[in-house]
Amino acid sequence: MKALQCVELAGPEKLIFGEVDDPKPKAGEVLVDIKAASVNFPDVLMIQGLYQFQPPMPFIPGAECSGIISEIGEGVTLCQVGDHVFVMAGNGCFAEKLVVEEARVNKIPKEMDFPAAAGLGMVYGTSLYALKQRAQIQPGETLLVLGAAGGVGLSAVELGKVMGARVIAAASSEDKTKTCLAHGADEAFVYPSNNLERNQQKELSNKIKELTGGLGANVIYDPVGGSFSEPALRAMAWEGRFLVIGFAAGDIPKLPLNLALLKGCQIVGVFWGAWTAMFPDENKKNFEELFDLYAAGKINPEIADRFSLKDSAQAIAHLKDRKAKGKVIIDV
């Protein structure tokens, strides 16, 4: 089969596209003919050796995909040949075929197309868990989303609206904020694309306070980190929840804890992957909810950019270079 391979830990330019052996399912595993895959920020980190989980070398990158089951191993009971599925595999998805344990496979409704299914799992799964289980966001509360036009960011904008919040989207360009407004954000503003200087940090806090009538945001969704987290936390409402999602800006911020005291707020860690492993049934329920929302037209994954499998290294570079809006899809 054809696949993208990581043979040394480096940037996307060092990935190699070519022929590798076809995988065969063992007991408890299924073979998926991949139809579409999507790029996530962890793919960018994993090929450089910067992610918390690292597969042995060489490996095929790509955390998630959708496709059709074409073969099942001994003892598989939950899936059948012909099932349309999406898979959270961790890696291995930028290829024509994937072998995976049946527990990692989720059936998709027949009306959902493969690109949409490939782009839904990680980002909407993360954001629903973050807003529902972790923040317990309430109707009428204000949700501020940083990096709001990115994969997880845009899903948080849509789910925040579904859950009755007033959503403020923040992103690094006018074009990105337009995408956020098109996906339902009530307000959107542009922040600088560079690491924020002291005065720019103050401006960011002031902007959030201005848009929340001086009260601050009840829930802050932060997939960016770096110099953006502290000014956002300074604009947190009393008893707010600050959701630690990720560090796309590169640096892991160190936050002054007096801010948590002064605002009576919570700093809440969100590690969706670990939660899905500990509470698979809860996660399945969340996905049923997401499929219902999709069928009702209430969530609508943004697929702004599509690449062929042959060009999947460019697709990873596209996300790494901050050019992506919503999901980057690879058509296999």
Ligand SMILES: NC(=O)c1ccc[n+]([C@@H]2O[C@H](COP(=O)([O-])OP(=O)(O)OC[C@H]3O[C@@H](n4cnc5c(N)ncnc54)[C@H](OP(=O)(O)O)[C@@H]3O)[C@@H](O)[C@H]2O)c1
């Ligand atoms: N906690 C969890 O369970 C979980 C699950 C999935 C993903 N994540 C994390 O969430 C973060 C975002 O993932 P994603 O897949 O949504 O990525 P993405 O689509 O690339 O979005 C990331 C956003 O971060 C902003 N950003 C700021 N500085 C950046 C920089 N130097 N390089 C790249 N982007 C930068 C960009 O928005 P602007 O240009 O508008 O600033 C970009 O749209 C990652 O850190 C990822 O590891 C966490």
